[in-house]
Amino acid sequence: MRNHSVGTLEHKEAILGWKLIAPTVIIISLLILYPAIYNIYLSFFRVSLNPAVPNQFMGWKNYVGILKDPTFWKSFGITVTFTSITVIGSLLLGLGVAIMMNRKFYGRGIIRALILLPYVTPLISSVFAWKYIFLPLNGPLVQFLSSLHLMNSGTDIINNPNNAFVVVSFFNIWRNFPFVYLMILAKLQSIPSSLYEAAEMDGANWWKKFMSVTLPELYFVIASVALLRGIWNFYKFNEVYLLSKFAGTLPIYIYNTAFAGIPHQGVAASAATILFVVMIGLITLYVKKVLKW
Amino acid sequence: MVRKKSLWKIIAFYFSVGLLVLLVFYPFAWMLTISFRYNIDALKSGFFQKFTLTQYEDLLGLKQSIQQKLSGEQKELYNLAQTLPKDQRKAVLKKIYANQKKNQFPFLRYFKNSLILAGLAALLSLIVSIFGAYSFSRIKYPGRGTIQRGVLLVYLFGGTILMVPLYQIFSKIGMTSNPNLAMISLLIIYMLQTLPVSLYMLGNYFRTIPYSIEEAAIIDGCTRVEAIWRIVVPLSLPAIITVYIYAFMIGWNEYLFASIFIRPFPSYYTLPVGLSELFNSQHAIWAKMMAASVITAVPVVVLFMTMEKYLTAGFTAGGVKE
Numbered sequence: 148m149r150n151h152s153v154g155t156l157e158h159k160e161a162i163l164g165w166k167l168i169a170p171t172v173i174i175i176s177l178l179i180l181y182p183a184i185y186n187i188y189l190s191f192f193r194v195s196l197n198p199a200v201p202n203q204f205m206g207w208k209n210y211v212g213i214l215k216d217p218t219f220w221k222s223f224g225i226t227v228t229f230t231s232i233t234v235i236g237s238l239l240l241g242l243g244v245a246i247m248m249n250r251k252f253y254g255r256g257i258i259r260a261l262i263l264l265p266y267v268t269p270l271i272s273s274v275f276a277w278k279y280i281f282l283p284l285n286g287p288l289v290q291f292l293s294s295l296h297l298m299n300s301g302t303d304i305i306n307n308p309n310n311a312f313v314v315v316s317f318f319n320i321w322r323n324f325p326f327v328y329l330m331i332l333a334k335l336q337s338i339p340s341s342l343y344e345a346a347e348m349d350g351a352n353w354w355k356k357f358m359s360v361t362l363p364e365l366y367f368v369i370a371s372v373a374l375l376r377g378i379w380n381f382y383k384f385n386e387v388y389l390l391s392k393f394a395g396t397l398p399i400y401i402y403n404t405a406f407a408g409i410p411h412q413g414v415a416a417s418a419a420t421i422l423f424v425v426m427i428g429l430i431t432l433y434v435k436k437v438l439k440w
Numbered sequence: 441m442v443r444k445k446s447l448w449k450i451i452a453f454y455f456s457v458g459l460l461v462l463l464v465f466y467p468f469a470w471m472l473t474i475s476f477r478y479n480i481d482a483l484k485s486g487f488f489q490k491f492t493l494t495q496y497e498d499l500l501g502l503k504q505s506i507q508q509k510l511s512g513e514q515k516e517l518y519n520l521a522q523t524l525p526k527d528q529r530k531a532v533l534k535k536i537y538a539n540q541k542k543n544q545f546p547f548l549r550y551f552k553n554s555l556i557l558a559g560l561a562a563l564l565s566l567i568v569s570i571f572g573a574y575s576f577s578r579i580k581y582p583g584r585g586t587i588q589r590g591v592l593l594v595y596l597f598g599g600t601i602l603m604v605p606l607y608q609i610f611s612k613i614g615m616t617s618n619p620n621l622a623m624i625s626l627l628i629i630y631m632l633q634t635l636p637v638s639l640y641m642l643g644n645y646f647r648t649i650p651y652s653i654e655e656a657a658i659i660d661g662c663t664r665v666e667a668i669w670r671i672v673v674p675l676s677l678p679a680i681i682t683v684y685i686y687a688f689m690i691g692w693n694e695y696l697f698a699s700i701f702i703r704p705f706p707s708y709y710t711l712p713v714g715l716s717e718l719f720n721s722q723h724a725i726w727a728k729m730m731a732a733s734v735i736t737a738v739p740v741v742v743l744f745m746t747m748e749k750y751l752t753a754g755f756t757a758g759g760v761k762e
Binding site: 157163165167168171178183186194247262271278280285287321378382397402405415422427430 | 453454456457460461463464465466467468470471474483485487568569571572574575576579580581582583584587590591594595596597598599600601602603604605606607608609611612614628629631632635639664665689692693694695696699700711712715716719726729730732733734736737740741744745748
């Protein structure tokens with residue numbers, strides 16, 4: 148009798164649990180999982196923009212076309228470069244800042260809040276600020292850099308397809324390092340000080356302590372943050388496109404193929420599928436080799 | 441000797457802190473100073489120029505802009521046009537309207553559109569995820585682990601992967617044909633994009649609330665759902681507000697789907713779409729653009745800074761979705 152009532156109680160709990168999670172599950176499967184599969188389906192068709200005209204089956208033609216398209220390969224290369232630069236850059240900057248902010252100093256509270264500014268300021272605002280400082284001739288940063296003879300004041304680096312992705316990478320690092328910094332700082336603060344004391348007794352200097360205590364303790368958090376930032380930056384559209392339409396990364400390639408000029412949404416779908424497959428491959432490799440799950 | 445070395449170290453340390461502040465604040469400093477300039481000073485190179493609030497007054501509609509003052513002249517033209525023969529009149533009127541349209545800077549309308557969209561989407565996502573997060577952080581049932589991991593997997597499907605299929609799906613059911621339906625599509629998509637972060641942060645926070653408090657309420661006769669509203673929600677208020685602000689930001693920043701769905705309907709533009717369109721179509725409006733950027737940023741930054749402590753905790757308690 149008692150067992151039975153516990154059973155129904157558990158059963159009731161389970162039903163409640165499912166009821167509460169149901170909206171989430173429905174939304175995610177309907178609007179994320181289904182579209183993701185639908186995307187693969189679309190990638191084999193010439194997709195018509197008029198709902199009255201049916202899609203036309205193309206077989207592998209979209210894929211063959213893309214793999215033969217030099218613009219695709221260029222975008223692919225740029226995306227990989229962009230992702231590597233931004234992940235490494237924001238990790239190094241975030242790590243350095245986290246180590247700095249882990250020390251007590253006068254005014255630390257204000258500076259800690261200030262550091263978050265690039266991350267929390269609305270994208271569109273910081274994009275315009277960056278566009279201004281990089282204006283050719285009049286931009287303050289351009290004037291400063293050209294006074295140091297680091298660049299020609301007349302070059303428009305933002306709207307130049309050859310190096311727009313460099314500015315975009317810097318912008319991405321600048322905007323996202325606070326995220327890395329927050330994650331690393333939280334872990335830094337939880338490293339027991341006894342570890343450092345032990346290292347000091349062994350006569351370790353700052354660098355040795357950093358290499359033998361701090362880094363190993365931070366390994367997992369750094370690896371996870373690198374994974375997250377890698378995924379996000381691989382897909383990054385808003386930040387890149389709003390700063391420079393000429394950055395030429397794959398998301399921009401897909402966007403332009405699907406929605407600019409004469410739309411080829413089937414082709415865009417196959418490019419997105421390729422991007423997704425590459426992504427899954429890289430993540431699996433990373434999780435096995437680096438995170439050692 | 442030792443003391444001297446450590447003094448240098450301290451100086452080097454403060455120097456690098458100074459550099460960091462410069463790096464972070466440099467673009468914002470320019471944004472601020474430009475926003476207080478007259479149009480003609482916008483590109484001058486000194487940091488401080490003649491101070492004015494005119495850009496802000498213009499944007500917020502506190503003052504008739506120069507364009508609107510000029511419209512007195514346009515009115516005369518309009519009256520003149522009435523006396524002209526019909527076909528000529530049409531041409532002149534068309535010109536006047538085109539001119540007026542070109543000079544408009546509908547900042548407040550974009551602001552309102554963004555506010556409604558991002559605000560509602562974050563609210564919807566919050567409601568769905570309070571229940572969802574409660575479910576997988578508090579209740580035991582078969583399939584819970586799968587669902588929790590499934591939410592994590594959503595990280596793998598960015599807007600880049602979903603833009604074509606989502607556009608196709610929404611256009612198949614006729615949601616892209618009229619501006620209101622397009623806005624509803626955007627609302628759904630924004631909610632979708634903010635759902636993972638809300639679920640994650642709330643789930644992590646709910647786990648920190650002792651179960652015994654809830655249990656006491658249930659013994660006192662609350663139902664489970666009542667206990668969520670009366671106990672869990674009030675206790676997690678800081679986390680809920682943080683999650684709301686964060687979800688709000690995602691909608692406030694979104695450009696990709698907004699540009700796809702509302703491109704044909706200019707009066708429904710959100711801030712990112714509207715401002716970048718204006719920026720591309722007009723020249724030499726830097727001062728106004730910067731003032732618009734400041735107004736766009738201030739409410740969000742203030743919100744964030746007041747919630748900084750919770751924000752930091754919410755982030756680090758476990759992943760965050762952008």
